[in-house]
Each structure stands twice: as C-alpha cells, then as structure tokens.
Amino acid sequence: MLKQMLRFNVTKHSLRCFVSQLASLKEKYPDIDKNIEITDSLEVQRDQNKPSLLEPLTEDISHISSYLKPTYNVAAYANKSETIQQLVKLGVNIAAIEKKKPEAVTDILKLSFDDIKGHIIFFNQLGLDNSQISYLITNNPYIFRETLDNLDVRITYLKFKQFTNDMVSRIVGRNPFWLSYRTQEIDDKLGFFQKTFHLSGKEVRQIAVAQPKLITFDQEKIKVNIFAMKEEMCFSPSDLKEILLKKPKLYMNGQRRLLDSFEYLHNTMKVSLEQIVENPEILTYRKKRLRERHLFLVKLGRDQFDSRKPNYVALTTMVKNDDGTFATEVAKSSVNMYNNFLKSL
Amino acid sequence: MVMEAPVVWNNLKGIICVFKPAELSVGRLRTMLIHKICQGMNELEVRPPINYVAIEGNPSKKLSVSVKPNLADHPLVVGPRYQEQDLPVSWSNYLGWNTSGVLLFGIRSGTKQAKFIRENKPARVYKVKGVLGQATDNCFKSGKVVERSTWKHVKRHNMERFLSAMQASHQKKxxxxxxxxxxxxxxxxxxKQGLIRPANSKIPIIYGIKCVEFDAPNFTIEIHCINEYETYLIQLIHEIGLKLHSTAHCTSLKCIRHSGFKLEHALLMKHWSIPNILENLATCNEILTNLDGYTPQKNSVLI
Incomplete structure (x- = not known):
C-alpha cells in the first residue's frame, strides 16, 4: 500500500515537472504547437529536419529543471529567491517568521521583490528606519497581504483623527499589527477606550501613542483586567483612568499576576490604594521581586513606606533598579549580603 | 575571557550547581537555563556563514565557477547558531514546587555524571521550617487551616527528645x-563500617534529625536523609506536631546540601551568564573529583 502510494506520488511529481517544462518551452517558442502538427503529419520530413542525437547540443537547457522539493526549512530557497535575499539585507529574521508563522513563509516565497518593494518604500516614507521596518515585517509578515491603497486609507484615517506624523510613525513602528486592522475595527477599538474610561480625544491619542499595542490587544482580556481592578482591588473609575494614563501597559498584564502583586503590596506591605495610584508602575513588577526586596528591607528594619515619617523608602526606587543599586542605595547594605539573603529564602 | 563561541561550547559540559527558588518547577528552571545559555552563546563570536561554490553558465559552452557568500547559512535564515533543542540538560536531584535550594544540572556530556550522582543516592540535608498550633489540609502553609490547637506546652526539650527517638528508630530501619x-x-x-544506604531507592530514610531553632510557635528542623520527597518532609512536620500533642504545618523547605555541593556553590538565577556558568562547572568538577562521584556506587556504605 505504502509502495503504491509512493509510486503514485513520484509519477504525480514527474508529471508536474513535465507540464511545467512544456509551459516554459511554450513561452520560449510560441509556434511549438505548429511544429508538432507538422511533424505529426510529415514524419519523414521531421527525420530530415531534426539534428541527429549524436551531434553536440549548443542550446542552453539548464533552466529546465525539476521543482524544488519540499524542504526542511526555508534556507534551501535563500540563494535562489530574490525576495528573501532583499529581506535579509533589510534585516528581517526569516528564521523567526518560519518558527512562529510557517504559513507566512510560503506567502513570501510566492511574492517577487517588486510586489513588496512598494510596501517597504511606503513604510520608509512614514518615517520608519530600517530596524523598525524589519521588526514590523518579522512580527507581521502578513502585512504584504494588504494592498497599498488600503494602507494609505488607514494612515489617512489616523491623520484625520489628528495624529501627527511622528505619532503615526511611532504607532506603526511599535505595533506591527496596527495596519492589518481595517479602519472600522481601529475606530471601534479607540471608541472602546474612550467610552470605558471617559477619555477626551487628546487622552485617547496619548495612550495610543504611549502604548500602541494596547489598542489592538485582546479586548476580553482588557475587560477582565478592568474587572479585577474595579471589583477585586476596589479602585474607583477615576483611579482606573489615572492608572491608564500613567501606565497603560498594566492593562495588558495577566489578571493573576496583577492580583498577586497587588495582594502582596496591599495586604503584606500595607501600601494604600492612593500610593499605588500615585506610582502605578510598582504593579507591573512580579510578586517574587516585590517579596524578595521587601523581606530584605524587613530584615534590616528599613521597611518604612510612609513618606511623612523619617527613613522613608520610595516604592518605585525599591523595585526599579537592579539588585546592586537596590542593595547599596535603598537598603544601605552590600550586594553580597543581598545575594546571601536570596539564598536563605 | 575567550570570545569565540566554538571554544566556549567545547568547554561547556559537566555538572552545574544552581539555586532553585521556591514556587518554580525544576522543569521550568531547566528551560530557563537552556534559554540563558543559548542566548549567551549566540552573543559571542559565532561561526560566520561559509561561502559556497557556484557553477553557472551554459553547460554546453563554458561554465563559470565562482565562490559566493552563502545566504542559506546566514543566521537570519537558518536561525541562530546555538539552538535550544540542541542542548541536552538533565537534573540529578528533583526538588518539588515548594522546595528551594541546591540543585544539580548535568549539561551535555555531564548528563551522564548527573545520572551517576542520582544512582549513587547521596545524602541530602534539608532545613524545614514549621509552625505549631495550626493544621492545614495539605500540611503546608498554602492549604486551608482545618484545626487549631494549643502549643504553649511544647518546649524545646520535648521536641528534641521526640526527634532523637525518631532518629534512633530510623537507624534501626x-x-x-x-x-x-x-x-x-x-x-x-x-x-561495622558505619551508616549504610538502603537497597531500595523508594523508601525514605532519615540519618539525622535535629531541631536547630526553636522560637515557639516557629521551629526549624535540620534533616539528613536519602530517598526523600517533598510531601514526605511536609508530612513529617505534620506528624511531629501530632506527636507533641499539638498540631503543626510546614512553612518552607530548603535543601542546603546535596552530597558535597553546598549553598555557597549554588548559582543564583540572576547570575546565569556564560562566564559564571563556566566557572561553576570548574568548581563542581573539582568537588566531584574529590568525592569520586563519577563512578557508579559499588558498595552500600554511605559516603
């Protein structure tokens, strides 16, 4: 059974090769059909016209070759495909695309460089540099599916909504998927934020530029996070808005992680809600990091987070810097002490 | 410091001793270690793409032979030189989710040594912390409190007496x-030779157990044992609580020694860089040669 299937595959493959060769020959010699007709009718004449098989062939037939067989990875095509060569010159990581989105590589291979040239020039005109363009293509190779007219419409929409050129180039450079969404979808997404947080137009632009990925982020997850902050952490709607404007990234974190950090800050470290709203970036740090540093400060007796009392430790400086700076400047101890403490946990 | 990746790669084999934090699985830690090593290796001077010989032209006339840069060997096309699936890493002792402490990983040919260490069944030392007065449903601090009891009557000498009785019965076993x-x-x-190892690798045996810190209701116990596992140690604290006419649950477990490897040799996660790892490999190799840990165990004498 397997042998039969293999044989069938082989014949199918050779048939395909033959058809492709025929097609390429037809392109080269448009009157090939005529020749066949003549030779069919006059066999004797053909024998006279056609050179003998023993004579050396001067015509170049090296372009007639079999198809590239299915390969292990895209590297087999790299020396032949101009598109891939140009993309690599630009700095696009083809290997990363192949690993994450294998079907996108077939799309790229089908395109000629002329098809994608327009897109690259378009991004360049938006003000993106080479590294930003390669980042965009590496993360969203599907961008070539969109026509240039569509991309133009989407940019015009942003300009119509009073985004300046710098803002647009930042948005496109930071969020590779932005241009893959239709104008209607982007409008809905921006509207969602404006309605949920009661933002003014200027504030919507501010968060879209500060964290472009947030706008196209999965809305269900954002809703879960809003629920967690509102109901489980008891932040008021105005607090939610302030957190969004100060640290929009928080809404993209996982709910579990957000709750863990909050629980440690509020219940163990006794940090008030107002203090968290003042510096929302402390919520972006993991509970593990908060716990390690807090316990070290507790051990040294320096856990004093009230700004009105002496020996006050600012929350952001506690978690922000690397371990060395934290141990020497915040905890007034040494790095070795801190490392030994970490091993004692 | 050598910056050529192939030279570093040749030296990157053996046993490495790392510090495992609690609430992180050993499997996850292994993935992170592999990721860190590959990332570090790819930042070094890796092999440049090899040129290829291109034969072009009309085959019936004259062909031209030229050497061209090979794009098929470019890191952006074939992927980075050192990939995560190419690095074999295995652990020689398994620590549970809640346990922190010394953990040994075998890297590349070191996986063989890791296997020998595992089969040698070396003794491990744990520091286990517990709290008297509360029993939880899983005997650990993460569980729900199911019972409360008085603990004021438990004194240090009560605990020490019970622990030494326990040690004696285990030595008989x-x-x-x-x-x-x-x-x-x-x-x-x-x-005549002293302490011996069990023939069976499944039954836990305690060689020494003592109370190193007693600050009621908190206490810390040091346990020297073989074949133990996390739930066994947690259950042990629960049992100690019951035998002292009170209740207890475990709050933290830490492996402070595994064979000759101590906490001071363990590498913290933030220190996982290629130079530190190479240094650690050399230190561990030295400890292993002193311990004769390469060869499989022939007799049943403990260390």
Missing amino acids: MFEMSGVDLQSDTAYELA
Whole structure:
C-alpha cells in the first residue's frame, strides 16, 4: 500500500515537472504547437529536419529543471529567491517568521521583490528606519497581504483623527499589527477606550501613542483586567483612568499576576490604594521581586513606606533598579549580603 | 575571557550547581537555563556563514565557477547558531514546587555524571521550617487551616527528645532496609563500617534529625536523609506536631546540601551568564573529583 502510494506520488511529481517544462518551452517558442502538427503529419520530413542525437547540443537547457522539493526549512530557497535575499539585507529574521508563522513563509516565497518593494518604500516614507521596518515585517509578515491603497486609507484615517506624523510613525513602528486592522475595527477599538474610561480625544491619542499595542490587544482580556481592578482591588473609575494614563501597559498584564502583586503590596506591605495610584508602575513588577526586596528591607528594619515619617523608602526606587543599586542605595547594605539573603529564602 | 563561541561550547559540559527558588518547577528552571545559555552563546563570536561554490553558465559552452557568500547559512535564515533543542540538560536531584535550594544540572556530556550522582543516592540535608498550633489540609502553609490547637506546652526539650527517638528508630530501619539478613555475618560486616544506604531507592530514610531553632510557635528542623520527597518532609512536620500533642504545618523547605555541593556553590538565577556558568562547572568538577562521584556506587556504605 505504502509502495503504491509512493509510486503514485513520484509519477504525480514527474508529471508536474513535465507540464511545467512544456509551459516554459511554450513561452520560449510560441509556434511549438505548429511544429508538432507538422511533424505529426510529415514524419519523414521531421527525420530530415531534426539534428541527429549524436551531434553536440549548443542550446542552453539548464533552466529546465525539476521543482524544488519540499524542504526542511526555508534556507534551501535563500540563494535562489530574490525576495528573501532583499529581506535579509533589510534585516528581517526569516528564521523567526518560519518558527512562529510557517504559513507566512510560503506567502513570501510566492511574492517577487517588486510586489513588496512598494510596501517597504511606503513604510520608509512614514518615517520608519530600517530596524523598525524589519521588526514590523518579522512580527507581521502578513502585512504584504494588504494592498497599498488600503494602507494609505488607514494612515489617512489616523491623520484625520489628528495624529501627527511622528505619532503615526511611532504607532506603526511599535505595533506591527496596527495596519492589518481595517479602519472600522481601529475606530471601534479607540471608541472602546474612550467610552470605558471617559477619555477626551487628546487622552485617547496619548495612550495610543504611549502604548500602541494596547489598542489592538485582546479586548476580553482588557475587560477582565478592568474587572479585577474595579471589583477585586476596589479602585474607583477615576483611579482606573489615572492608572491608564500613567501606565497603560498594566492593562495588558495577566489578571493573576496583577492580583498577586497587588495582594502582596496591599495586604503584606500595607501600601494604600492612593500610593499605588500615585506610582502605578510598582504593579507591573512580579510578586517574587516585590517579596524578595521587601523581606530584605524587613530584615534590616528599613521597611518604612510612609513618606511623612523619617527613613522613608520610595516604592518605585525599591523595585526599579537592579539588585546592586537596590542593595547599596535603598537598603544601605552590600550586594553580597543581598545575594546571601536570596539564598536563605 | 575567550570570545569565540566554538571554544566556549567545547568547554561547556559537566555538572552545574544552581539555586532553585521556591514556587518554580525544576522543569521550568531547566528551560530557563537552556534559554540563558543559548542566548549567551549566540552573543559571542559565532561561526560566520561559509561561502559556497557556484557553477553557472551554459553547460554546453563554458561554465563559470565562482565562490559566493552563502545566504542559506546566514543566521537570519537558518536561525541562530546555538539552538535550544540542541542542548541536552538533565537534573540529578528533583526538588518539588515548594522546595528551594541546591540543585544539580548535568549539561551535555555531564548528563551522564548527573545520572551517576542520582544512582549513587547521596545524602541530602534539608532545613524545614514549621509552625505549631495550626493544621492545614495539605500540611503546608498554602492549604486551608482545618484545626487549631494549643502549643504553649511544647518546649524545646520535648521536641528534641521526640526527634532523637525518631532518629534512633530510623537507624534501626536502615539496617533492615540494607537487603541482608540481620542475623547474618554480612550484616555484621556492614554495620561495622558505619551508616549504610538502603537497597531500595523508594523508601525514605532519615540519618539525622535535629531541631536547630526553636522560637515557639516557629521551629526549624535540620534533616539528613536519602530517598526523600517533598510531601514526605511536609508530612513529617505534620506528624511531629501530632506527636507533641499539638498540631503543626510546614512553612518552607530548603535543601542546603546535596552530597558535597553546598549553598555557597549554588548559582543564583540572576547570575546565569556564560562566564559564571563556566566557572561553576570548574568548581563542581573539582568537588566531584574529590568525592569520586563519577563512578557508579559499588558498595552500600554511605559516603
């Protein structure tokens, strides 16, 4: 059974090769059909016209070759495909695309460089540099599916909504998927934020530029996070808005992680809600990091987070810097002490 | 410091001793280690793409032979030179989710050494912390409190007396587990040599247990043991609580020694860089040669 299937595959493959060769020959010699007709009718004449098989062939037939067989990875095509060569010159990581989105590589291979040239020039005109363009293509190779007219419409929409050129180039450079969404979808997404947080137009632009990925982020997850902050952490709607404007990234974190950090800050470290709203970036740090540093400060007796009392430790400086700076400047101890403490946990 | 990746790669084999934090699985830690090593290796001077010989032109006339840069060997096309699936790493002792402490990983050909260490069944030392007065449903601090009891009557000497009785009964068990008849001459010969290992690798045996810190209701116990596992140690604290006419649950477990590897040799996660790892490999290699940990165990004597 397997042998039969293999044989069938082989014949199918050779048939395909033959058809492709025929097609390429037809392109080269448009009157090939005529020749066949003549030779069919006059066999004797053909024998006279056609050179003998023993004579050396001067015509170049090296372009007639079999198809590239299915390969292990895209590297087999790299020396032949101009598109891939140009993309690599630009700095696009083809290997990363192949690993994450294998079907996108077939799309790229089908395109000629002329098809994608327009897109690259378009991004360049938006003000993106080479590294930003390669980042965009590496993360969203599907961008070539969109026509240039569509991309133009989407940019015009942003300009119509009073985004300046710098803002647009930042948005496109930071969020590779932005241009893959239709104008209607982007409008809905921006509207969602404006309605949920009661933002003014200027504030919507501010968060879209500060964290472009947030706008196209999965809305269900954002809703879960809003629920967690509102109901489980008891932040008021105005607090939610302030957190969004100060640290929009928080809404993209996982709910579990957000709750863990909050629980440690509020219940163990006794940090008030107002203090968290003042510096929302402390919520972006993991509970593990908060716990390690807090316990070290507790051990040294320096856990004093009230700004009105002496020996006050600012929350952001506690978690922000690397371990060395934290141990020497915040905890007034040494790095070795801190490392030994970490091993004692 | 050598910056050429192939030279570093050749030296990157053996046993590495890392510090495992609690609430992180050993499997996850292994993935992170592999990721860190590959990332570090790819930042070094890796092999440049090899040129290829291109034969072009009309085959019936003259062909041109030229050497061209090979794009098929470019890191952006074939992927980075050192990939995560190419690095074999295995652990020689398994620590549970809640346990922190010394953990040994075998890297590349070191996986073989890791296997020998595992089969040698070296003794491990734990520091286990517990709290008197509360029993939880899983005997650990993460569980729900199911029972409260008084603990004021438990004094340090009560605990020490009970622990030494426990140690004595375990030492008796050690001879029973050796796999020889207790009345035989072989058993006598074994007993003469001192502590022995169990023949079975499944049954936990405690060689030494003592209370190192007693600040009621908190206490810390140091346990020297073989074949133990996390739930066994947690259950042990629960049992100690019951035997002292109170209740107890475990709050933290830490492996402070594994064979000759101590906490001071363990590499913290933030220090996982290529130079530190190479240094650690050399230190561990030295400890292993001193311990003779490469060869499989032939007799049942403990260390």
